[in-house]
Amino acid sequence: MTDGPSATTVSVSMTRQKKKLSRWNKWGKVLAVIVAFYGLWLVGWEALARSGLWPSYVFPPFTPVLQAVVDNTVDGRFPLAIAASMKRLLIGYLAALGIGMSLGLIMGRVQTAQITLGSMSLGLQALPSIAWLPLALIWFGLDESAIVFVIIMGVVFSIAMSTSTGIRSIPPQLERAARNMGAKGDSMVFDLVLPASLPHIVTGMKQGWSFAWRALIAAEMVYSSVGLGHMLMMGRELNDLAMVLAVMVVIVLVGLAADQLVFERLERAVHARWGVARR
């Protein structure tokens, strides 16, 4: 009897250790699978490209692509291009955020606006944003503002619609409670409507960011003298496929970084704070 409790303790700590170990094993396995997948992929690419079936200007191996990423980063061309692209992106995105949220607020609060502006947003959302570029070039000329305009048009309706959806899904009791306690006009908007719909709004912001990113690269490819999209087209003009692929890799990495480091975290934080399950 006397050794009963200590025996239990030992067995408990052992199961704990086992659990820890199994969790580690699980993560280790996941990691191993991922590394193996990309490793095989890269080795396969390298081997196929060096097999001599295709000339290297049609299908370059992986190593010169990596070399191009490193070289262009070191000589400052990538940082410069990324900076130029990001500047346009941020201007366009922030403007779209402001316009989109205002539009969404009106759509969410006024029934007539939902019918009119809402259907218009849905329609224009179906238009790929690059389709605005010819119009933008005619209106703004060969100018930065043409690209910014294309970005805005790519993002604004998605933000507007998610904002209005967020507003429409506020439980009516919350609004009643707020009204009961004296909220009206501005205070109703800033202390109830916007915070209550923020989980929807951040989801729209995340989606909007990826729309903006696509619109930006597309617009830069068609018309620009600096930026990632422009570098992509320059690679084509120089028949430098390694360069083209290197730019594509950078576009993926930058887009992924913004999505995961900024928007994924923001969405997670807001949803956790609001106590809503992630959809």
Place this chain on the structure above:
Amino acid sequence: MIGIPKLVMRNVSKFYATEGGEVEALRDVSLEVAEGEIVCLVGPSGCGKSTLLNLIAGFEEPEAGEILIDGKPPGKPGPDRVIMFQEGALFPWLTVLDNVAFGLKMAGYTKEERRALAMEELRKVGLDKFAKNRIHELSVGMRQRVALARALVMQPRVLLMDEPFAALDAQTRDSLHAELQKLWAEQKMTIIFVTHNVREAACLGDRVLVMSPRPATIVASRQVVAARPRCIENDAVIAAARVLLGDLKKGMGEAAEGCALPVAEKKGAEVKGE
């Protein structure tokens, strides 16, 4: 009743337009509530009890009849008549403290003032330790305590309670009954409490108004005379609840069959018709 009653409703009727045509929610409802009185409205689900509260709160207007609070029409919704909802209707993006302080913010108190007042109110409902928590981190019972604090911090002249404890487990509900009676004993606000539970009505009400199914009319008004604080298991409360159940069944047009209803005269219970 002495002086002007706190709340008067005279021949109030209310209709709703629905897809199936017009629905009559309230028919010719008249009632008076004295200052500092707890009046419970008990009736079957969907009978229009909540409609009555919405009219008093000013969210809706009656088609006919007159509502007076302190001799004046209620006007727009305002913090002098705070509603406490069944689901609490707390704001998930705010901390417990900021939820309680919300109405004070709307009323223009400074940050320090409203934090101090809200904290004081949270202390009264025993949740001051949870001031920094979020709503979804609390149990349902704790949420209703927060909702109660949020209502009381406004020091409403009339507190409107719309089945606030209906979703709680029995133990939590009992402790909230005790707390509500304690807070009422301190502040003596007028309370109009809607429930479909006759025991709860008998436990909390100075007076209980029994309502019929839609269109709701008031079929009985009973004074419950028993010492406070009462609890739902008190003999007096159980006896009074039986009488109310009889009224309720009569109002629903059912014979009170199978269950004898002794007129309560047990252990100090006294239920008077009016």
